[in-house]
Amino acid sequence: MKKILTSLALIGLVAAGTAAFAAEEAHNAAAPTHFPINEPKEMSWSFTGPIGTYDKGQLQRGLKVYKEVCSACHSMNLVAFRTLEGPTGLGYSDAQIKSLAATYTIHDGPNDAGEMFDRPGKPSDYFPAPFANVEAAAAANGGAAPPDMSLLAKARGVERGFPQFVFDIFTQYDAGGPDYIHSLLTGYDQTPPAGMVIPEGTHYNPYFMSGVSLKMPKPLSDGQVTYDDGAPQTVDQYSRDVAAFLMWAAEPHMEARKHTGINVLFFLLVFGGLVYLVKRKVWEGVAH
Amino acid sequence: MSEGHSTYTPKTGIERWFDARMPLPRMVYDSFIAYPVPRNLNYMWTFGGILAIMLVAQILTGIVLAMHYTSDTNLAFGSVEKIMRDVNSGWLLRYMHANGASFFFIAVYLHIFRGLYYGSYKAPRELLWILGCIIYLLMMATGFMGYVLPWGQMSFWGATVITGFFSAIPLVGNWIQQLLLGGFSVDDPTLNRFFALHYLLPFMIAGVVVLHVWALHVVGQSNPTGIEVKSKTDTVAFTPYATIKDAFGMIVFLFIFAYFIFFLPNYLGHPDNYIVANPLKTPAHIVPEWYFLPFYAILRAITFNIGPINSKLGGVLCMFGAIVMLFLVPWLDTSKVRSAVYRPWYKLFFWLFVADAILLGWLGSQPAEGGGLLTLLIGEFTGNYVGYAQAATLFYFAFFLIVLPVLGLIETPRRLPNSITEAVLEKNKGGSGHPAGATAAPETKG
Numbered sequence: 001m002k003k004i005l006t007s008l009a010l011i012g013l014v015a016a017g018t019a020a021f022a023a024e025e026a027h028n029a030a031a032p033t034h035f036p037i038n039e040p041k042e043m044s045w046s047f048t049g050p051i052g053t054y055d056k057g058q059l060q061r062g063l064k065v066y067k068e069v070c071s072a073c074h075s076m077n078l079v080a081f082r083t084l085e086g087p088t089g090l091g092y093s094d095a096q097i098k099s100l101a102a103t104y105t106i107h108d109g110p111n112d113a114g115e116m117f118d119r120p121g122k123p124s125d126y127f128p129a130p131f132a133n134v135e136a137a138a139a140a141n142g143g144a145a146p147p148d149m150s151l152l153a154k155a156r157g158v159e160r161g162f163p164q165f166v167f168d169i170f171t172q173y174d175a176g177g178p179d180y181i182h183s184l185l186t187g188y189d190q191t192p193p194a195g196m197v198i199p200e201g202t203h204y205n206p207y208f209m210s211g212v213s214l215k216m217p218k219p220l221s222d223g224q225v226t227y228d229d230g231a232p233q234t235v236d237q238y239s240r241d242v243a244a245f246l247m248w249a250a251e252p253h254m255e256a257r258k259h260t261g262i263n264v265l266f267f268l269l270v271f272g273g274l275v276y277l278v279k280r281k282v283w284e285g286v287a288h
Numbered sequence: 289m290s291e292g293h294s295t296y297t298p299k300t301g302i303e304r305w306f307d308a309r310m311p312l313p314r315m316v317y318d319s320f321i322a323y324p325v326p327r328n329l330n331y332m333w334t335f336g337g338i339l340a341i342m343l344v345a346q347i348l349t350g351i352v353l354a355m356h357y358t359s360d361t362n363l364a365f366g367s368v369e370k371i372m373r374d375v376n377s378g379w380l381l382r383y384m385h386a387n388g389a390s391f392f393f394i395a396v397y398l399h400i401f402r403g404l405y406y407g408s409y410k411a412p413r414e415l416l417w418i419l420g421c422i423i424y425l426l427m428m429a430t431g432f433m434g435y436v437l438p439w440g441q442m443s444f445w446g447a448t449v450i451t452g453f454f455s456a457i458p459l460v461g462n463w464i465q466q467l468l469l470g471g472f473s474v475d476d477p478t479l480n481r482f483f484a485l486h487y488l489l490p491f492m493i494a495g496v497v498v499l500h501v502w503a504l505h506v507v508g509q510s511n512p513t514g515i516e517v518k519s520k521t522d523t524v525a526f527t528p529y530a531t532i533k534d535a536f537g538m539i540v541f542l543f544i545f546a547y548f549i550f551f552l553p554n555y556l557g558h559p560d561n562y563i564v565a566n567p568l569k570t571p572a573h574i575v576p577e578w579y580f581l582p583f584y585a586i587l588r589a590i591t592f593n594i595g596p597i598n599s600k601l602g603g604v605l606c607m608f609g610a611i612v613m614l615f616l617v618p619w620l621d622t623s624k625v626r627s628a629v630y631r632p633w634y635k636l637f638f639w640l641f642v643a644d645a646i647l648l649g650w651l652g653s654q655p656a657e658g659g660g661l662l663t664l665l666i667g668e669f670t671g672n673y674v675g676y677a678q679a680a681t682l683f684y685f686a687f688f689l690i691v692l693p694v695l696g697l698i699e700t701p702r703r704l705p706n707s708i709t710e711a712v713l714e715k716n717k718g719g720s721g722h723p724a725g726a727t728a729a730p731e732t733k734g
Contacts, residue, residue, distance in 0.1 A: 050551055078369050147563070151369070154554060155562035162650065172551045177559070210572065250562070253372075253379045260380070261550025268546060272539040279532045286524060287712045288327045 030195035037206035040158055040176070040183040043240065047247060048175050050262060053255050054248050056091035061227055062245025063090060065238050068225050070149060073141060073216075075129035078150035079249050082123040088252065097123045104128055142201050144215045153177035153243065153250040158209055177250065178243035183207040185239035188218035295322050319505060324523035325530045326511035328712050332406075333509065333530075334537025335399040341538060342392040343497065347490050349385040357437065359483035361476045364439035365564040383553040389431050390556045391545045393579035396424060404617070405638055407626030408510040414618035416503040421614050423496050428580070430489040433482040435577055436474075440561030445574045447474045447482070453587070456601040473567070513711045514626025515704060522708040573655055581652030582645050583607050586684065588656040589677035606681065613688040620688055622696030630702040634695050641687045644680050651677045 046055040063084070066076070081101040084090045092100070101121035106128060109116035121128070129148075131137035137145040147155075157176035160168055167173075187207035198204050202213035220235045227233055231241070248254070296317040298304040303313050356375050358367040371378035400420070403409055409417035432450060436443045451474065454465040470477025508517060517523055524530070548555060556578060560571050576584050590603035597605070613620075628635040654673045658664075661682075664675030705711035 078366070078373065083373065151562040155559050157559040169552065169555065174552060174554070257379060257383075257550055257553070261546065264546045264550060265543065268539055268543045272536065272543060275532065275536045275539055279536050282528045282532050286327065286529070287716045288329075288524075 029193040032212065035211055036158055036209045037212070038183070038187070040179040040207060042179055043175070043182055043243075045175050045178060045244060045247075047244065047254060049172060050258060052258060055244065057229055057231075058241050058244045059090045059248050060092075061229070061231060061237075062241035062243070062248075064227070065220070065225050065242040066149070066245060069219055069238075070242065071127070071130060073130055073137070073146040074149045075131070075137075075146075076127040076149045076249060077129060078126070078148070080124060080126045081121065083252055085123070088256070090248070094123075101125055142215050146216065149246055149249065151250045153181065153247040155250075156180045156209065175247070178247045180207070180209065181243040181246060182239045185220055185242070186236055294318050319526075320531075321525065321527040323505065323526040324517070324520075325509055325526050326517055326522060326708055327524045327529070328511050328513060328708050329509065329530065329533070330512055331533070331537050332398070332402040333511075334534045334541075335395050335402065336504075337534040338395045338538050338541045339392070339399060340497070342388060342395055343490065343493060346385060346388050346392060347494070349381045349388065350487070350490065352381055353385055354483075354487060357483075359437070359480050361439060361479055361565070364437065364479060368438045380549070383549045387545065387548050387553060387556060389434060390577070390579065391541075391548070392427065393431065395541065396427060397579075400424065400614070401642060404641075405628045405635075406510055406512055407514050407621065407623070407628070409618045410510075410514075410621065410626050411618070412507045413503075413510060416500065416507060417618055418615055419496055419500040419503055421611075423493055423500060424614070425611065426489055426493045426496065430486060430493065431577060431579065433486040433489070435561075436479065436482050437486060438561060439479065439565045441563045441565055441569075441571050442558045442561040442575070444474055444565035444567065445571055446576050447478065449574055450576070451478075453604045453607070456598075456604045458601070510626065511708060512627060512629060513705060513708055514630070515706075515708055515711070518707050519709070575653055578649065578653070581650070582648035582684075583610055583652070585648040585652035585677045586610050586681045588652075589674065589681040591656070591660060591674055591678075606685075610684060613685070617688065617692065620692040622693050623699065623701070624696070625701040625704065630704055631695075631699055632702065633699045634691075637687060637691045637695065640683070644683045644687070648677065648680045648684065651680060 046052060046058065066074075081097055081104075084100070085092050085094060085097045101123050104121035104125070104127070105118050106121045106125050107116060108119050111117055129137075131140060131145075134145045154177055158180055159165075160173075160176070184205060184207045187205045188203060190204065190206060192198055192204040192212065196204075196212060198213050202215055203217050204213045206212075208214045220238045222235055223233050225233065225238060227237075231237055251257075294314060294317075296307075296314045298307045298313065306313050353371060356367060356371045356378065358364055368382065371382050373379075375381070403417065403420070432446070436447045451465055451468050454468060455461045457464060466472065468478070468481075469475070470481055511517075558575060575581070584607075587603040587607040590599050590606050592602070593599055594602055623631060623634065625631055628638050651673055656674055656677075658672030658674040658676075659668050660672070660674045661678040662675075664672050664679065668675065705714060
């Protein structure tokens with residue numbers, strides 16, 4: 001056993017040494033080569049950890065931010081209104097979902113006369129996209145189509161690097177996406193380092209993971225969205241709420257998953273313990 | 289072990305009826321109940337059983353997923369999301385399947401390293417080892433094609449890069465690549481044939497597993513001492529001894545597997561695969577699944593041309609060569625002693641090889657940057673990933689082509705016990721499992 005540990009320690013040392021060498025990147029503030037310039041800030045979220053659950057109030061605020069701000073440019077094609085209902089959704093009632101869906105106009109058809117028509121939304125509809133197609137979205141936004149937001153919280157994540165990615169296994173860090181989204185949304189209004197070239201029509205943001213700046217201008221400002229539950233109406237709060245909402249949109253069954261997980265692990269622990277005792281009994285007196 | 293006569297005696301009428309017509313109960317009894325296994329097997333020997341349940345779990349979850357999946361480039365991504373959102377327990381099936389692939393590979397790597405450490409590939413187990421290598425190859429093909437099916441960015445670009453390897457082969461390369469793709473680039477025909485093959489290959493794996501187990505039951509299991517079974521006292525019956533030990537090993541493995549499924553289901557995946565494939569937008573870093581990273585590092589380590597072999601072909605040759613090495617291990621290792629327990633130098637090199645493989649894996653996930661091995665030698669340490677990858681690749685091949693053949697000839701192994709029983713008794717004499725004194729038998733766990 002001692003030898004295993006010594007060997008593992010040796011492996012660890014070799015790996016750590018190499019990583020340390022590699023991590024010392026040449027650093028030039030005006031022309032960074034690795035992005036994001038700043039690592040995302042780790043926030044505290046209600047849904048992280050083994051018994052994490054979504055904060056329904058926060059999700060509802062996040063939906064409001066999405067509806068009033070983000071949805072002007074970003075689609076959310078994979079999320080149906082019906083999924084917002086009840087305890088697995090955002091806690092809305094059946095009637096609330098019906099009236100929410102009805103505020104949207106859905107282009108449907110063809111009808112029996114062969115014509116397309118507009119009708120009010122139903123719970124089974126999906127959030128309608130702001131643009132007819134990707135090309136239209138790109139043309140209206142300076143050449144870069146705003147990404148669909150359904151899976152954004154799982155489709156973004158800054159590489160954690162060694163040794164952090166090892167610790168993440170034990171801390172169950174699963175908020176890379178929301179942390180990134182929150183940092184990005186609160187990362188505008190900073191002055192770029194002297195000498196840095198910011199391409200025309202883009203906006204400096206040291207938290208952006210693909211370059212020094214992005215096409216999206218600062219989307220949120222203080223007081224822009226009115227909350228009716230007394231939560232602070234600040235960019236920071238908006239960003240947290242919309243990031244939490246996007247995590248739900250990307251992983252709506254997360255609560256069921258973690259809840260099931262606790263049961264499964266508990267069962268395996270007890271079952272494993274019993275099997276171990278049986279194993280001890282069976283092997284008792286058999287030198288091995 | 290197979291030469292041992294069957295000890296099965298049918299007790300009931302129906303057993304006798306079967307035994308006279310098709311002795312299936314006898315086969316099961318002889319293979320899984322009375323089958324003698326060395327008494328000193330440690331928990332590293334439970335991975336065979338673990339791999340069997342992983343294969344079954346992958347096939348079962350996969351069949352249900354296939355009922356809901358659509359292999360059309362316009363619909364594939366959405367159909368996977370439909371599984372995640374609308375299919376009853378679809379998220380569970382899909383996370384089990386995706387993480388199951390990773391854990392299948394974790395188990396197979398531990399199984400392979402076990403074989404390397406204890407010399408399990410040595411005569412008469414060469415064929416057993418080679419069948420295992422074939423299973424591993426089939427697993428790689430299956431894993432790669434499965435990763436393409438969700439049709440995310442990494443699916444698409446991973447498929448583009450990996451099928452691109454084949455175009456490096458002289459003369460027939462382009463033909464092979466087009467055959468794989470069903471066209472000139474990754475598109476609908478590619479996705480459809482990958483889906484068909486991804487469904488087929490696991491059953492081929494199951495077929496080779498049958499051969500693997502058959503070969504195992506002919507030659508019997510090796511054991512931590514590497515000494516062949518000599519008498520009945522060296523073995524115990526498969527049931528209950530190995531069965532219960534395997535069961536406990538499986539539960540511990542399933543516990544870790546479940547931890548990832550339920551709490552870190554996307555930890556082993558890449559965020560980019562939640563972005564639908566876009567042939568016009570190349571990701572910043574194209575990274576394969578983690579279990580291919582060491583080979584990917586070897587592929588990219590070859591940044592130079594050697595005569596008529598350009599760097600691309602060289603990389604592909606090295607990558608495939610790295611796998612070919614495994615097939616040749618039974619003949620590359622010249623040592624008369626099987627187990628690393630009695631081979632102090634081999635043991636050291638084995639652990640260096642493990643470290644090297646892990647290092648290659650990490651380098652495979654990093655960008656291919658840096659001046660290479662030569663600039664590494666003159667002090668370019670920072671960010672010289674190519675340099676480290678070249679050094680690690682060199683060691684990888686040196687382990688197989690130099691260390692294994694030479695060490696067997698020059699190394700003085702430690703004194704071997706006369707039998708498994710002697711080794712076990714010697715070990716237990718030391719008290720509470722600790723080897724006492726220089727002459728005591730070494731521990732059985734690596």
